[in-house]
Amino acid sequence: MQIFSKKDSIGEFAKMVTAYRIIFPNSEKRLTEVAIDLFNKHFACLRKPEKGNVSAAELISALRVICANVRRIHEVLPEAGLPEYEIKAAETAIRQYVSNMFGRLFSQVTGVLAILQSQQRDRESPEKMKPLQVALDSGKNALLQGSLDILVDFRQLLDDNLELLVKLRDLYIDWVQGGFQDFFTSLEDLFLSVSRGTCDGKLPLMERLQSDKVSAGLVLVLAQLSVFIEHTAIPKITEEIAVGFFGGGARSYEDGPAFIPAEICRMFRSVGDNLLHSYINMQTCKLSLLVKKSIATPNWLKYKEPRDVRMFVDLLLQEMKTVEAEVQQVLNQGSTRKHRRSDSTGSTNSSRSNQIRDDRGNRSSKHRARSRLLESHMAKLFKQKVEIFTKLEYTQESVISAIVKMCLKGFQEYVRLETFSRSGFQQIHLDTQFLREPLKDVVEDEAVIDFLLDEVCVAAAERCLDPIPLEPAILDKLIHAKIAKNLENNVSSLY
Numbered sequence: 138m139q140i141f142s143k144k145d146s147i148g149e150f151a152k153m154v155t156a157y158r159i160i161f162p163n164s165e166k167r168l169t170e171v172a173i174d175l176f177n178k179h180f181a182c183l184r185k186p187e188k189g190n191v192s193a194a195e196l197i198s199a200l201r202v203i204c205a206n207v208r209r210i211h212e213v214l215p216e217a218g219l220p221e222y223e224i225k226a227a228e229t230a231i232r233q234y235v236s237n238m239f240g241r242l243f244s245q246v247t248g249v250l251a252i253l254q255s256q257q258r259d260r261e262s263p264e265k266m267k268p269l270q271v272a273l274d275s276g277k278n279a280l281l282q283g284s285l286d287i288l289v290d291f292r293q294l295l296d297d298n299l300e301l302l303v304k305l306r307d308l309y310i311d312w313v314q315g316g317f318q319d320f321f322t323s324l325e326d327l328f329l330s331v332s333r334g335t336c337d338g339k340l341p342l343m344e345r346l347q348s349d350k351v352s353a354g355l356v357l358v359l360a361q362l363s364v365f366i367e368h369t370a371i372p373k374i375t376e377e378i379a380v381g382f383f384g385g386g387a388r389s390y391e392d393g394p395a396f397i398p399a400e401i402c403r404m405f406r407s408v409g410d411n412l413l414h415s416y417i418n419m420q421t422c423k424l425s426l427l428v429k430k431s432i433a434t435p436n437w438l439k440y441k442e443p444r445d446v447r448m449f450v451d452l453l454l455q456e457m458k459t460v461e462a463e464v465q466q467v468l469n470q471g472s473t474r475k476h477r478r479s480d481s482t483g484s485t486n487s488s489r490s491n492q493i494r495d496d497r498g499n500r501s502s503k504h505r506a507r508s509r510l511l512e513s514h515m516a517k518l519f520k521q522k523v524e525i526f527t528k529l530e531y532t533q534e535s536v537i538s539a540i541v542k543m544c545l546k547g548f549q550e551y552v553r554l555e556t557f558s559r560s561g562f563q564q565i566h567l568d569t570q571f572l573r574e575p576l577k578d579v580v581e582d583e584a585v586i587d588f589l590l591d592e593v594c595v596a597a598a599e600r601c602l603d604p605i606p607l608e609p610a611i612l613d614k615l616i617h618a619k620i621a622k623n624l625e626n627n628v629s630s631l632y
Contacts, residue, residue, distance in 0.1 A: 204223065204300070207220060227301050227305060239317075246280050249279050253268060253272035253355055268354070270467065273362065273466075273467055288377050295309065295381065314382060314396035318396050318397065321366070322401075325405060331412070331415075332356065356416045364531055367401075371405075417543070424540065425547040427449060432552060435561070446567055446616070464536050468531055469532060469533070526542065548593050552596045552600065562597050563605070566594055566606045567612065570616060571616050571619060572590060573590055
Protein backbone atom coordinates (compact mmCIF):
# COMPACT_ATOMS: atom_id res chain seq x y z
CA MET A 138 0.00 0.00 0.00
CA GLN A 139 2.81 2.37 -0.76
CA ILE A 140 0.52 4.58 -2.85
CA PHE A 141 -1.21 5.82 0.31
CA SER A 142 2.00 7.34 1.63
CA LYS A 143 2.71 9.39 -1.48
CA LYS A 144 1.48 12.69 -0.10
CA ASP A 145 3.61 14.70 -2.52
CA SER A 146 1.48 13.63 -5.49
CA ILE A 147 -1.69 14.83 -3.75
CA GLY A 148 -0.04 18.10 -2.74
CA GLU A 149 1.19 18.65 -6.27
CA PHE A 150 -2.26 17.87 -7.65
CA ALA A 151 -3.86 20.40 -5.26
CA LYS A 152 -1.40 23.09 -6.36
CA MET A 153 -2.01 22.16 -10.00
CA VAL A 154 -5.79 22.50 -9.54
CA THR A 155 -5.39 25.96 -8.01
CA ALA A 156 -3.10 27.15 -10.78
CA TYR A 157 -5.18 25.52 -13.52
CA ARG A 158 -8.39 27.21 -12.35
CA ILE A 159 -6.69 30.62 -12.41
CA ILE A 160 -5.49 30.07 -15.97
CA PHE A 161 -8.63 28.24 -17.18
CA PRO A 162 -11.66 29.47 -15.18
CA ASN A 163 -14.11 27.03 -16.85
CA SER A 164 -12.05 23.85 -16.39
CA GLU A 165 -14.08 22.30 -13.53
CA LYS A 166 -15.37 19.37 -15.64
CA ARG A 167 -11.94 18.25 -16.76
CA LEU A 168 -10.42 18.72 -13.30
CA THR A 169 -13.27 16.71 -11.77
CA GLU A 170 -12.57 13.80 -14.13
CA VAL A 171 -8.88 13.86 -13.23
CA ALA A 172 -9.66 14.06 -9.47
CA ILE A 173 -12.05 11.11 -9.61
CA ASP A 174 -9.53 9.07 -11.60
CA LEU A 175 -6.82 9.84 -9.02
CA PHE A 176 -9.21 8.91 -6.21
CA ASN A 177 -10.05 5.57 -7.85
CA LYS A 178 -6.36 4.74 -8.20
CA HIS A 179 -5.92 5.34 -4.47
CA PHE A 180 -8.73 2.92 -3.57
CA ALA A 181 -7.60 0.31 -6.10
CA CYS A 182 -4.91 -0.76 -3.62
CA LEU A 183 -7.61 -1.67 -1.11
CA ARG A 184 -9.57 -3.69 -3.65
CA LYS A 185 -6.42 -5.50 -4.89
CA PRO A 186 -3.83 -5.51 -2.09
CA GLU A 187 -0.25 -6.36 -3.03
CA LYS A 188 0.30 -8.87 -0.20
CA GLY A 189 -2.79 -10.99 0.36
CA ASN A 190 -5.62 -9.88 2.63
CA VAL A 191 -5.63 -6.44 4.19
CA SER A 192 -5.40 -6.42 7.99
CA ALA A 193 -7.57 -4.19 10.16
CA ALA A 194 -4.63 -1.95 11.04
CA GLU A 195 -3.62 -1.58 7.38
CA LEU A 196 -7.19 -0.80 6.37
CA ILE A 197 -7.56 1.88 9.04
CA SER A 198 -4.21 3.43 8.10
CA ALA A 199 -5.15 3.48 4.42
CA LEU A 200 -8.54 5.03 5.13
CA ARG A 201 -6.95 7.76 7.24
CA VAL A 202 -4.54 8.71 4.44
CA ILE A 203 -7.29 8.70 1.83
CA CYS A 204 -9.63 10.77 4.02
CA ALA A 205 -6.89 13.37 4.49
CA ASN A 206 -6.22 13.44 0.75
CA VAL A 207 -9.91 13.74 -0.09
CA ARG A 208 -10.27 16.70 2.29
CA ARG A 209 -7.29 18.37 0.69
CA ILE A 210 -8.64 17.95 -2.84
CA HIS A 211 -12.17 18.91 -1.75
CA GLU A 212 -10.86 22.23 -0.45
CA VAL A 213 -9.60 23.24 -3.89
CA LEU A 214 -12.18 21.33 -6.02
CA PRO A 215 -15.52 20.94 -4.19
CA GLU A 216 -17.30 20.46 -7.54
CA ALA A 217 -15.81 16.92 -7.79
CA GLY A 218 -17.98 15.77 -4.86
CA LEU A 219 -15.25 13.40 -3.63
CA PRO A 220 -16.75 12.91 -0.12
CA GLU A 221 -19.69 11.04 -1.70
CA TYR A 222 -17.31 8.84 -3.69
CA GLU A 223 -15.30 8.39 -0.51
CA ILE A 224 -18.29 6.93 1.39
CA LYS A 225 -19.22 4.53 -1.40
CA ALA A 226 -15.62 3.42 -1.95
CA ALA A 227 -15.11 2.91 1.78
CA GLU A 228 -18.26 0.78 1.94
CA THR A 229 -16.90 -1.39 -0.87
CA ALA A 230 -13.45 -1.70 0.70
CA ILE A 231 -14.73 -2.52 4.20
CA ARG A 232 -17.31 -4.95 2.92
CA GLN A 233 -14.64 -6.72 0.86
CA TYR A 234 -12.38 -6.80 3.92
CA VAL A 235 -15.12 -8.51 5.97
CA SER A 236 -15.82 -10.96 3.15
CA ASN A 237 -12.11 -11.81 2.77
CA MET A 238 -11.78 -12.47 6.50
CA PHE A 239 -14.69 -14.92 6.48
CA GLY A 240 -13.36 -16.51 3.31
CA ARG A 241 -10.03 -17.10 5.02
CA LEU A 242 -11.81 -18.60 8.05
CA PHE A 243 -13.79 -20.92 5.78
CA SER A 244 -10.59 -22.02 4.05
CA GLN A 245 -8.94 -22.78 7.40
CA VAL A 246 -11.82 -24.99 8.54
CA THR A 247 -12.22 -26.84 5.25
CA GLY A 248 -8.44 -27.21 5.00
CA VAL A 249 -8.43 -29.31 8.17
CA LEU A 250 -11.18 -31.51 6.73
CA ALA A 251 -9.38 -31.86 3.40
CA ILE A 252 -6.25 -33.10 5.18
CA LEU A 253 -8.32 -35.72 7.01
CA GLN A 254 -9.93 -36.85 3.75
CA SER A 255 -6.50 -37.23 2.17
CA GLN A 256 -5.21 -39.24 5.15
CA GLN A 257 -8.25 -41.51 5.12
CA ARG A 258 -7.89 -42.11 1.38
CA ASP A 259 -4.16 -42.85 1.48
CA ARG A 260 -4.25 -44.37 5.00
CA GLU A 261 -1.20 -42.27 5.84
CA SER A 262 -1.99 -42.02 9.55
CA PRO A 263 -2.14 -45.24 11.62
CA GLU A 264 -5.01 -45.80 14.03
CA LYS A 265 -2.74 -45.35 17.05
CA MET A 266 -2.21 -41.73 15.96
CA LYS A 267 -5.97 -41.14 16.29
CA PRO A 268 -6.36 -39.11 13.07
CA LEU A 269 -10.10 -38.53 13.56
CA GLN A 270 -9.61 -37.12 17.05
CA VAL A 271 -6.79 -34.87 15.83
CA ALA A 272 -8.92 -33.63 12.92
CA LEU A 273 -11.92 -32.99 15.19
CA ASP A 274 -9.84 -31.00 17.69
CA SER A 275 -8.18 -29.04 14.89
CA GLY A 276 -11.55 -28.34 13.30
CA LYS A 277 -13.00 -27.12 16.59
CA ASN A 278 -10.02 -24.85 17.19
CA ALA A 279 -10.01 -23.48 13.64
CA LEU A 280 -13.73 -22.78 13.87
CA LEU A 281 -14.08 -21.25 17.33
CA GLN A 282 -10.70 -19.64 17.85
CA GLY A 283 -10.65 -18.47 14.25
CA SER A 284 -14.05 -16.82 14.74
CA LEU A 285 -12.92 -15.11 17.94
CA ASP A 286 -9.71 -13.93 16.27
CA ILE A 287 -11.50 -12.23 13.39
CA LEU A 288 -13.88 -10.61 15.87
CA VAL A 289 -10.84 -9.06 17.53
CA ASP A 290 -9.73 -7.73 14.13
CA PHE A 291 -13.21 -6.47 13.33
CA ARG A 292 -13.34 -4.69 16.68
CA GLN A 293 -10.38 -2.48 15.71
CA LEU A 294 -12.44 -0.77 13.02
CA LEU A 295 -15.36 -0.41 15.39
CA ASP A 296 -13.26 1.21 18.12
CA ASP A 297 -11.48 3.66 15.83
CA ASN A 298 -12.74 7.27 15.91
CA LEU A 299 -12.16 7.98 12.22
CA GLU A 300 -15.16 10.00 11.04
CA LEU A 301 -15.65 7.80 7.98
CA LEU A 302 -15.82 4.64 10.14
CA VAL A 303 -18.22 6.31 12.58
CA LYS A 304 -20.61 7.06 9.71
CA LEU A 305 -20.50 3.43 8.58
CA ARG A 306 -20.76 1.92 12.09
CA ASP A 307 -24.30 0.49 11.80
CA LEU A 308 -23.66 -0.87 8.32
CA TYR A 309 -20.38 -2.38 9.47
CA ILE A 310 -22.03 -4.17 12.41
CA ASP A 311 -24.64 -5.61 10.04
CA TRP A 312 -21.90 -6.78 7.66
CA VAL A 313 -20.05 -8.58 10.47
CA GLN A 314 -23.19 -10.23 11.80
CA GLY A 315 -24.37 -11.08 8.31
CA GLY A 316 -20.92 -12.46 7.54
CA PHE A 317 -21.25 -14.98 10.35
CA GLN A 318 -24.71 -15.93 9.11
CA ASP A 319 -23.40 -16.48 5.57
CA PHE A 320 -20.29 -18.31 6.84
CA PHE A 321 -22.27 -20.85 8.84
CA THR A 322 -24.82 -21.22 6.04
CA SER A 323 -21.99 -22.05 3.61
CA LEU A 324 -20.52 -24.48 6.12
CA GLU A 325 -23.92 -26.12 6.57
CA ASP A 326 -24.26 -26.45 2.78
CA LEU A 327 -20.86 -28.16 2.69
CA PHE A 328 -21.80 -30.58 5.49
CA LEU A 329 -25.15 -31.29 3.87
CA SER A 330 -23.56 -32.03 0.50
CA VAL A 331 -21.25 -34.55 2.19
CA SER A 332 -24.17 -36.23 3.96
CA ARG A 333 -26.06 -36.49 0.66
CA GLY A 334 -23.03 -37.63 -1.30
CA THR A 335 -23.19 -34.64 -3.68
CA CYS A 336 -20.28 -32.31 -4.45
CA ASP A 337 -19.97 -28.67 -5.40
CA GLY A 338 -16.78 -28.15 -7.38
CA LYS A 339 -16.67 -24.47 -6.43
CA LEU A 340 -15.43 -25.39 -2.97
CA PRO A 341 -11.80 -26.59 -2.53
CA LEU A 342 -12.80 -29.49 -0.29
CA MET A 343 -15.53 -30.54 -2.71
CA GLU A 344 -13.00 -30.58 -5.55
CA ARG A 345 -11.06 -33.13 -3.51
CA LEU A 346 -14.20 -35.13 -2.79
CA GLN A 347 -15.23 -35.24 -6.44
CA SER A 348 -12.26 -37.45 -7.24
CA ASP A 349 -12.20 -39.28 -3.90
CA LYS A 350 -14.94 -41.28 -2.26
CA VAL A 351 -15.97 -39.55 0.95
CA SER A 352 -14.50 -41.43 3.89
CA ALA A 353 -16.76 -42.62 6.68
CA GLY A 354 -14.35 -41.10 9.19
CA LEU A 355 -14.80 -37.63 7.67
CA VAL A 356 -18.59 -37.99 7.85
CA LEU A 357 -18.39 -38.91 11.55
CA VAL A 358 -16.10 -35.96 12.30
CA LEU A 359 -18.50 -33.58 10.53
CA ALA A 360 -21.40 -34.97 12.55
CA GLN A 361 -19.62 -34.29 15.85
CA LEU A 362 -18.41 -30.91 14.59
CA SER A 363 -22.06 -30.02 13.94
CA VAL A 364 -22.84 -30.77 17.59
CA PHE A 365 -19.92 -28.58 18.65
CA ILE A 366 -21.17 -25.71 16.49
CA GLU A 367 -24.68 -25.95 17.93
CA HIS A 368 -23.77 -26.31 21.60
CA THR A 369 -20.46 -24.45 21.95
CA ALA A 370 -19.42 -22.30 19.00
CA ILE A 371 -22.68 -20.45 18.31
CA PRO A 372 -23.38 -19.55 21.99
CA LYS A 373 -19.82 -18.24 22.43
CA ILE A 374 -19.84 -16.23 19.19
CA THR A 375 -23.30 -14.86 20.00
CA GLU A 376 -22.01 -13.73 23.38
CA GLU A 377 -19.03 -11.95 21.82
CA ILE A 378 -21.22 -10.25 19.22
CA ALA A 379 -23.66 -9.09 21.89
CA VAL A 380 -20.82 -7.49 23.86
CA GLY A 381 -18.78 -5.93 21.08
CA PHE A 382 -21.09 -5.59 18.08
CA PHE A 383 -24.43 -4.52 19.50
CA GLY A 384 -26.47 -2.08 17.47
CA GLY A 385 -26.57 -2.22 13.73
CA GLY A 386 -30.08 -2.16 12.31
CA ALA A 387 -29.18 -0.56 8.99
CA ARG A 388 -30.90 -3.43 7.19
CA SER A 389 -34.51 -3.02 6.12
CA TYR A 390 -37.30 -4.51 8.23
CA GLU A 391 -38.18 -6.99 5.48
CA ASP A 392 -34.64 -8.41 5.48
CA GLY A 393 -34.81 -9.20 9.19
CA PRO A 394 -31.83 -9.42 11.55
CA ALA A 395 -28.40 -10.10 10.06
CA PHE A 396 -27.43 -12.83 12.52
CA ILE A 397 -29.93 -15.44 13.76
CA PRO A 398 -28.25 -17.89 16.18
CA ALA A 399 -31.36 -20.01 16.69
CA GLU A 400 -31.66 -20.66 12.96
CA ILE A 401 -27.99 -21.67 12.72
CA CYS A 402 -28.37 -24.06 15.67
CA ARG A 403 -31.44 -25.61 14.07
CA MET A 404 -29.59 -26.07 10.76
CA PHE A 405 -26.63 -27.82 12.35
CA ARG A 406 -28.84 -29.97 14.57
CA SER A 407 -30.53 -31.24 11.43
CA VAL A 408 -27.38 -31.69 9.34
CA GLY A 409 -25.62 -33.36 12.28
CA ASP A 410 -28.37 -35.97 12.49
CA ASN A 411 -28.15 -36.51 8.73
CA LEU A 412 -24.39 -36.99 8.92
CA LEU A 413 -24.63 -39.44 11.81
CA HIS A 414 -27.21 -41.52 9.92
CA SER A 415 -24.99 -41.34 6.82
CA TYR A 416 -22.04 -42.68 8.80
CA ILE A 417 -24.12 -45.55 10.14
CA ASN A 418 -25.43 -46.35 6.66
CA MET A 419 -21.93 -46.28 5.16
CA GLN A 420 -20.52 -48.66 7.74
CA THR A 421 -23.59 -50.88 7.61
CA CYS A 422 -23.33 -51.19 3.82
CA LYS A 423 -19.68 -52.20 4.09
CA LEU A 424 -20.40 -54.85 6.73
CA SER A 425 -23.56 -56.05 4.98
CA LEU A 426 -21.63 -56.57 1.75
CA LEU A 427 -19.27 -58.84 3.65
CA VAL A 428 -22.21 -60.78 5.12
CA LYS A 429 -23.95 -60.98 1.75
CA LYS A 430 -20.89 -62.52 0.07
CA SER A 431 -20.53 -65.02 2.89
CA ILE A 432 -24.11 -66.21 2.37
CA ALA A 433 -24.42 -65.96 -1.41
CA THR A 434 -21.09 -67.60 -2.32
CA PRO A 435 -21.26 -71.15 -0.81
CA ASN A 436 -23.33 -73.97 -2.25
CA TRP A 437 -25.31 -74.63 0.91
CA LEU A 438 -27.02 -77.76 -0.41
CA LYS A 439 -23.65 -79.49 -0.85
CA TYR A 440 -22.04 -78.01 2.25
CA LYS A 441 -19.86 -80.30 4.32
CA GLU A 442 -20.23 -80.83 8.05
CA PRO A 443 -18.83 -77.76 9.88
CA ARG A 444 -15.42 -78.12 11.50
CA ASP A 445 -14.63 -74.48 12.28
CA VAL A 446 -16.10 -70.99 12.37
CA ARG A 447 -15.88 -69.46 8.92
CA MET A 448 -13.26 -66.83 8.06
CA PHE A 449 -15.98 -64.27 7.29
CA VAL A 450 -16.73 -64.11 11.02
CA ASP A 451 -13.14 -63.04 11.72
CA LEU A 452 -13.35 -60.44 8.95
CA LEU A 453 -16.67 -59.14 10.27
CA LEU A 454 -15.31 -58.78 13.81
CA GLN A 455 -12.16 -57.13 12.47
CA GLU A 456 -14.25 -54.56 10.58
CA MET A 457 -16.28 -53.98 13.73
CA LYS A 458 -13.07 -53.24 15.64
CA THR A 459 -12.18 -50.65 13.01
CA VAL A 460 -15.59 -49.03 13.40
CA GLU A 461 -15.25 -49.12 17.18
CA ALA A 462 -11.81 -47.45 16.97
CA GLU A 463 -13.24 -44.65 14.80
CA VAL A 464 -16.23 -44.07 17.03
CA GLN A 465 -14.10 -44.00 20.18
CA GLN A 466 -11.94 -41.23 18.71
CA VAL A 467 -14.88 -38.94 18.03
CA LEU A 468 -17.84 -39.74 20.31
CA ASN A 469 -18.15 -39.90 24.08
CA GLN A 470 -19.29 -42.88 26.05
CA GLY A 471 -22.96 -43.00 26.99
CA SER A 472 -24.11 -42.43 30.54
CA THR A 473 -26.51 -45.38 30.56
CA ARG A 474 -25.42 -48.77 31.83
CA LYS A 475 -25.40 -51.82 29.65
CA HIS A 476 -28.58 -53.90 29.63
CA ARG A 477 -27.83 -57.53 30.39
CA ARG A 478 -30.24 -60.36 29.91
CA SER A 479 -31.67 -62.04 32.98
CA ASP A 480 -32.09 -65.77 33.23
CA SER A 481 -35.80 -65.40 32.65
CA THR A 482 -35.14 -63.92 29.23
CA GLY A 483 -32.18 -66.02 28.24
CA SER A 484 -31.41 -66.87 24.65
CA THR A 485 -33.28 -69.57 22.87
CA ASN A 486 -30.07 -71.58 22.77
CA SER A 487 -30.02 -72.00 26.55
CA SER A 488 -33.65 -73.13 26.70
CA ARG A 489 -33.05 -75.32 23.71
CA SER A 490 -29.98 -76.93 25.35
CA ASN A 491 -31.83 -77.59 28.62
CA GLN A 492 -34.64 -79.28 26.76
CA ILE A 493 -32.17 -81.40 24.80
CA ARG A 494 -30.68 -82.75 28.02
CA ASP A 495 -34.15 -83.56 29.39
CA ASP A 496 -35.20 -85.36 26.25
CA ARG A 497 -31.92 -87.10 25.48
CA GLY A 498 -32.46 -90.82 25.07
CA ASN A 499 -36.22 -90.43 24.75
CA ARG A 500 -36.49 -89.07 21.24
CA SER A 501 -34.86 -89.60 17.94
CA SER A 502 -32.45 -86.95 16.69
CA LYS A 503 -34.85 -85.74 14.01
CA HIS A 504 -37.75 -85.55 16.45
CA ARG A 505 -35.58 -83.59 18.91
CA ALA A 506 -34.54 -81.19 16.17
CA ARG A 507 -38.13 -80.44 15.24
CA SER A 508 -38.94 -79.98 18.90
CA ARG A 509 -36.10 -77.48 19.29
CA LEU A 510 -37.29 -75.52 16.27
CA LEU A 511 -40.78 -75.38 17.77
CA GLU A 512 -39.31 -74.24 21.09
CA SER A 513 -37.47 -71.40 19.41
CA HIS A 514 -40.75 -70.13 17.95
CA MET A 515 -42.53 -70.54 21.28
CA ALA A 516 -39.70 -68.79 23.12
CA LYS A 517 -40.15 -65.75 20.89
CA LEU A 518 -43.74 -65.43 22.09
CA PHE A 519 -42.78 -65.36 25.77
CA LYS A 520 -39.63 -63.25 25.55
CA GLN A 521 -39.53 -59.74 26.90
CA LYS A 522 -40.23 -57.21 24.18
CA VAL A 523 -36.91 -56.27 22.57
CA GLU A 524 -36.55 -52.80 21.05
CA ILE A 525 -34.37 -53.18 18.00
CA PHE A 526 -34.32 -49.65 16.58
CA THR A 527 -34.10 -47.16 19.43
CA LYS A 528 -33.48 -43.41 19.37
CA LEU A 529 -30.04 -42.60 17.98
CA GLU A 530 -27.71 -40.63 20.24
CA TYR A 531 -24.23 -39.14 19.83
CA THR A 532 -22.57 -41.82 21.96
CA GLN A 533 -20.24 -44.69 21.19
CA GLU A 534 -22.68 -47.36 22.32
CA SER A 535 -25.66 -45.94 20.45
CA VAL A 536 -23.86 -45.64 17.10
CA ILE A 537 -22.14 -49.03 17.28
CA SER A 538 -25.38 -50.69 18.39
CA ALA A 539 -27.24 -49.20 15.43
CA ILE A 540 -24.61 -50.50 13.00
CA VAL A 541 -24.62 -54.00 14.52
CA LYS A 542 -28.42 -54.19 14.55
CA MET A 543 -28.77 -53.20 10.91
CA CYS A 544 -26.00 -55.59 9.91
CA LEU A 545 -27.66 -58.54 11.69
CA LYS A 546 -31.05 -57.69 10.20
CA GLY A 547 -29.39 -57.84 6.80
CA PHE A 548 -27.82 -61.17 7.80
CA GLN A 549 -31.31 -62.53 8.47
CA GLU A 550 -32.65 -61.30 5.12
CA TYR A 551 -29.74 -62.78 3.15
CA VAL A 552 -30.26 -66.15 4.85
CA ARG A 553 -33.90 -66.13 3.78
CA LEU A 554 -32.79 -66.07 0.13
CA GLU A 555 -30.93 -69.38 0.34
CA THR A 556 -31.81 -73.06 0.81
CA PHE A 557 -29.70 -75.04 3.30
CA SER A 558 -28.79 -78.65 3.87
CA ARG A 559 -28.39 -79.95 7.42
CA SER A 560 -24.64 -79.18 7.37
CA GLY A 561 -25.23 -75.72 5.92
CA PHE A 562 -27.74 -74.92 8.65
CA GLN A 563 -25.30 -76.18 11.29
CA GLN A 564 -22.58 -73.88 9.91
CA ILE A 565 -24.91 -70.88 10.27
CA HIS A 566 -25.72 -72.10 13.79
CA LEU A 567 -21.99 -72.27 14.64
CA ASP A 568 -21.18 -68.87 13.13
CA THR A 569 -24.01 -67.07 14.91
CA GLN A 570 -23.20 -68.72 18.23
CA PHE A 571 -19.57 -67.60 18.02
CA LEU A 572 -20.63 -64.02 17.18
CA ARG A 573 -22.73 -63.60 20.31
CA GLU A 574 -20.11 -62.75 22.93
CA PRO A 575 -17.90 -60.40 20.83
CA LEU A 576 -20.93 -58.42 19.64
CA LYS A 577 -22.44 -58.21 23.12
CA ASP A 578 -19.27 -56.42 24.27
CA VAL A 579 -19.86 -53.45 21.96
CA VAL A 580 -23.62 -52.83 22.13
CA GLU A 581 -25.93 -51.22 24.67
CA ASP A 582 -28.44 -54.05 25.04
CA GLU A 583 -27.15 -57.62 24.95
CA ALA A 584 -30.70 -58.92 24.57
CA VAL A 585 -30.84 -57.46 21.08
CA ILE A 586 -27.84 -59.52 19.97
CA ASP A 587 -29.39 -62.75 21.24
CA PHE A 588 -32.71 -61.88 19.66
CA LEU A 589 -31.30 -60.97 16.22
CA LEU A 590 -28.91 -63.93 16.02
CA ASP A 591 -31.75 -66.23 17.07
CA GLU A 592 -33.75 -64.73 14.22
CA VAL A 593 -30.93 -65.60 11.82
CA CYS A 594 -30.92 -69.20 13.06
CA VAL A 595 -34.71 -69.45 12.80
CA ALA A 596 -34.60 -68.03 9.26
CA ALA A 597 -31.95 -70.61 8.32
CA ALA A 598 -34.00 -73.40 9.90
CA GLU A 599 -37.08 -72.35 7.96
CA ARG A 600 -35.04 -72.54 4.75
CA CYS A 601 -33.42 -75.89 5.68
CA LEU A 602 -34.44 -79.30 4.32
CA ASP A 603 -33.37 -81.07 7.53
CA PRO A 604 -32.99 -78.47 10.35
CA ILE A 605 -30.98 -80.39 12.96
CA PRO A 606 -28.69 -78.05 14.94
CA LEU A 607 -25.33 -79.02 16.34
CA GLU A 608 -25.27 -80.83 19.67
CA PRO A 609 -24.34 -78.46 22.53
CA ALA A 610 -21.17 -80.43 23.33
CA ILE A 611 -19.97 -80.26 19.73
CA LEU A 612 -20.93 -76.60 19.48
CA ASP A 613 -18.98 -75.71 22.63
CA LYS A 614 -15.97 -77.74 21.50
CA LEU A 615 -15.78 -75.95 18.13
CA ILE A 616 -16.21 -72.53 19.70
CA HIS A 617 -13.54 -73.15 22.35
CA ALA A 618 -11.19 -74.42 19.66
CA LYS A 619 -11.76 -71.23 17.66
CA ILE A 620 -11.16 -69.03 20.70
CA ALA A 621 -7.92 -70.88 21.50
CA LYS A 622 -6.79 -70.53 17.89
CA ASN A 623 -7.45 -66.79 17.93
CA LEU A 624 -5.53 -66.37 21.19
CA GLU A 625 -2.60 -68.27 19.74
CA ASN A 626 -2.62 -66.07 16.63
CA ASN A 627 -2.74 -62.93 18.75
CA VAL A 628 0.22 -64.05 20.83
CA SER A 629 2.19 -64.96 17.71
CA SER A 630 1.53 -61.53 16.21
CA LEU A 631 3.22 -59.87 19.20
CA TYR A 632 6.57 -61.46 18.38
